[in-house]
Amino acid sequence: MVKKPHVLILPYPSQGHINPMLQFAKRLVYKGVDATLVNTISISNSTKADPTSHIAVETISDGFDEGGWMAAESTEAYLKSLQKVGSQTLADLIKRLADSSRPVRAVIYDGFLPWVLDVAKLCGVLAVVFFTQSCAVNSVYYHVNRGLLQVPLAKPRVSLPGLPELEATDTPSFVHVYGSYPAWARVR
Known part of the structure; x- marks a missing residue:
């Protein structure tokens, strides 16, 4: 068997x-x-x-x-x-x-x-x-982790490859309200 x-x-x-x-x-x-x-x-x-x-x-x-x-x-x-x-x-x-x-x-x-x-x-x-989040959220995490998306966000809109233009509030909360969850920003 x-x-x-x-x-x-x-x-x-x-x-x-x-x-x-x-x-x-x-x-x-x-x-x-x-x-x-x-x-x-x-x-x-x-x-x-x-x-x-x-x-x-x-x-x-x-x-x-x-x-x-x-x-x-x-x-x-x-x-x-x-x-x-x-x-x-x-x-x-x-x-x-x-x-x-x-x-x-x-x-x-x-x-x-x-x-x-x-x-x-x-x-x-x-x-x-x-990954329990959507691919779009994972893309944001990837770009932040690699330094390709600078936080705090400098602009009210975010453009990432393969995604429609996002409002800052469309990104995870610790990205658009930088510093709101400092422990999560360091999870790798």
């Missing part, structure tokens, strides 16, 4: 990120892949599992198991803890599953969690980034 490939689906712990990745996991299951959604402990404790789902759920710690990001003193503190504690607990999860009947073949991770790539490499599993 051929075993189904097993993948971990790791969204950023926020509704706008979990839901798209959960829908993607459902499509993978429909195609014959064994998918496990990985949430933080605090997110898992605050949600109810769907008993009819074919998607397993596992947890990792973000360092704020009682309250999640709301328990952190700042977004920056939360992101640092999520990376530090999440990296270790994700590696522990992958190692634990490696010794089970369902070893992990790949980790599909949210683009807001770039550190997951390093964890997957250390554990010897394939890693694939998944």
Whole structure:
């Protein structure tokens, strides 16, 4: 009997990120892949599992198991803890599953969690980034990251290749209200 490939689906712990990745996991299951959604402990404790789902759920710690990001003193503190504690607990999860009947073949991770790539490499599993935003938003992020779109925005309109001209307010909030989310501006 051929075993189904097993993948971990790791969204950023926020509704706008979990839901798209959960829908993607459902499509993978429909195609014959064994998918496990990985949430933080605090997110898992605050949600109810769907008993009819074919998607397993596992947890990792973000360092704020009682309250999640709301328990952190700042977004920056939360992101640092999520990376530090999440990296270790994700590696522990992958190692634990490696010794089970369902070893992990790949980790599909949210683009807001770039550190997951390093964890997957250390554990010897394939890693694939998944972007929960539209391609237009990803294009804006790319151009800001590469310095091709200077922030703060100097003009009320933004022109990027392959996109219609955008109003500044059509860009992500930390781009058009520069400095509004400083921790997100440094996520790479």
